[in-house]
Amino acid sequence: MIALQGIHKSFKVAKRSGGLGQAVKSFFVREHTIVEALHDISFTVNEGEIVGYIGPNGAGKSTTIKVMSGILVPDRGACSIMGFTPWKERKAYVQHIGVVFGQRSQLWWDVPVIDSYELLRDIYRIPPADYQSNLSLLTETLELGDLLQTPVRQLSLGQRMRCEIAASLLHGPKVLFLDEPTIGLDAVSKIAVRQFIKTINKEKGVTVILTTHDMSDIEALADRILMIGKGTLLYDGSLGELRRRFGTQRTITADFREHAAPVDIPGAARLSWSPERAVYSVDTEQVLIASVISSLAEQVDLVDVAVETKPVEELIVQLYKEHQI
Numbered sequence: 564m565i566a567l568q569g570i571h572k573s574f575k576v577a578k579r580s581g582g583l584g585q586a587v588k589s590f591f592v593r594e595h596t597i598v599e600a601l602h603d604i605s606f607t608v609n610e611g612e613i614v615g616y617i618g619p620n621g622a623g624k625s626t627t628i629k630v631m632s633g634i635l636v637p638d639r640g641a642c643s644i645m646g647f648t649p650w651k652e653r654k655a656y657v658q659h660i661g662v663v664f665g666q667r668s669q670l671w672w673d674v675p676v677i678d679s680y681e682l683l684r685d686i687y688r689i690p691p692a693d694y695q696s697n698l699s700l701l702t703e704t705l706e707l708g709d710l711l712q713t714p715v716r717q718l719s720l721g722q723r724m725r726c727e728i729a730a731s732l733l734h735g736p737k738v739l740f741l742d743e744p745t746i747g748l749d750a751v752s753k754i755a756v757r758q759f760i761k762t763i764n765k766e767k768g769v770t771v772i773l774t775t776h777d778m779s780d781i782e783a784l785a786d787r788i789l790m791i792g793k794g795t796l797l798y799d800g801s802l803g804e805l806r807r808r809f810g811t812q813r814t815i816t817a818d819f820r821e822h823a824a825p826v827d828i829p830g831a832a833r834l835s836w837s838p839e840r841a842v843y844s845v846d847t848e849q850v851l852i853a854s855v856i857s858s859l860a861e862q863v864d865l866v867d868v869a870v871e872t873k874p875v876e877e878l879i880v881q882l883y884k885e886h887q888i
């Protein structure tokens with residue numbers, strides 16, 4: 564459904580140094596630097612996938628979304644989405660995609676939300692019956708109700724985001740690009756937005772590409788991660804694979820009835836010890852978790868045991884280190 568091949572995109576940025584002298588000089592001689600935002604980006608996405616596009620600030624995530632939604636023209640490379648080249652056949656193409664930029668609004672600020680929706684209906688030439696059925700489904704699932712009659716500037720961030728997502732789906736697109744859809748939202752709104760993304764993906768088969776800094780979005784939603792750093796694709800695979808690749812390390816926290824002497828477990832490194840709690844680090848490629856717990860149980864009177872994997876954030880930092888980002 565989506566195929567990018569060797570996409571390159573650079574920006575020419577005016578160089579400015581401090582001081583009045585430099586400012587006067589730059590008035591006559593403009594110096595520029597070239598920022599390579601995307602370097603040879605290639606990937607494919609199948610129909611019905613939810614793909615998380617992640618990376619540090621300035622990695623090139625938004626630039627990729629802009630190329631895929633036809634807003635930016637790349638310097639080189641090919642991009643085919645549902646048979647369209649986004650920047651060439653923009654008018655026909657936008658009928659098939661929905662785009663949400665979390666930091667920008669596509670809604671008219673001073674008028675009720677419904678007025679913006681009606682404008683979008685006319686822009687996209689959505690047949691009245693389709694518009695009505697899409698609107699009622701979106702109103703119900705995103706709980707828009709009274710919000711439709713409210714001017715956008717009076718909405719909370721979470722309410723606005725629900726309205727933005729509905730706006731991007733009124734014309735029934737097959738692909739949805741979401742750039743930071745949960746930015747700034749509280750926990751409840753985040754869960755609502757995630758739940759909705761899951762629903763439209765499952766029930767309507769909408770393919771979703773989402774950029775986010777929030778790893779819990781990825782854990783909750785994405786079958787697959789594409790990771791980008793300094794304009795280069797660093798990883799393409801599942802979160803599970805990423806965990807397996809780096810995450811054979813587990814931390815075992817054991818609570819037990821008072822036990823004075825620290826206990827050594829073969830194959831496990833003891834990270835801390837107190838008379839009622841010990842923390843061990845275990846490499847699951849070297850030793851089984853079960854054998855660590857059973858040798859611990861032989862020596863202390865166990866009350867509780869917790870086994871934790873490394874948080875995803877740590878795995879990602881490790882990947883950046885590996886690629887020297």
Ligand SMILES: Nc1ncnc2c1ncn2[C@@H]1O[C@H](COP(=O)(O)OP(=O)(O)OP(=O)(O)O)[C@@H](O)[C@H]1O
Pocket residue numbers: 574575576598599600618619620621622623624625626627
């Ligand atoms: N219009 C522009 N003009 C000049 N440079 C730009 C422009 N847009 C992006 N860049 C540069 O391209 C690089 C990639 O930016 P991009 O916005 O795609 O990153 P991002 O991964 O979305 O970052 P963030 O997580 O901070 O939003 C950055 O170095 C950025 O400064």
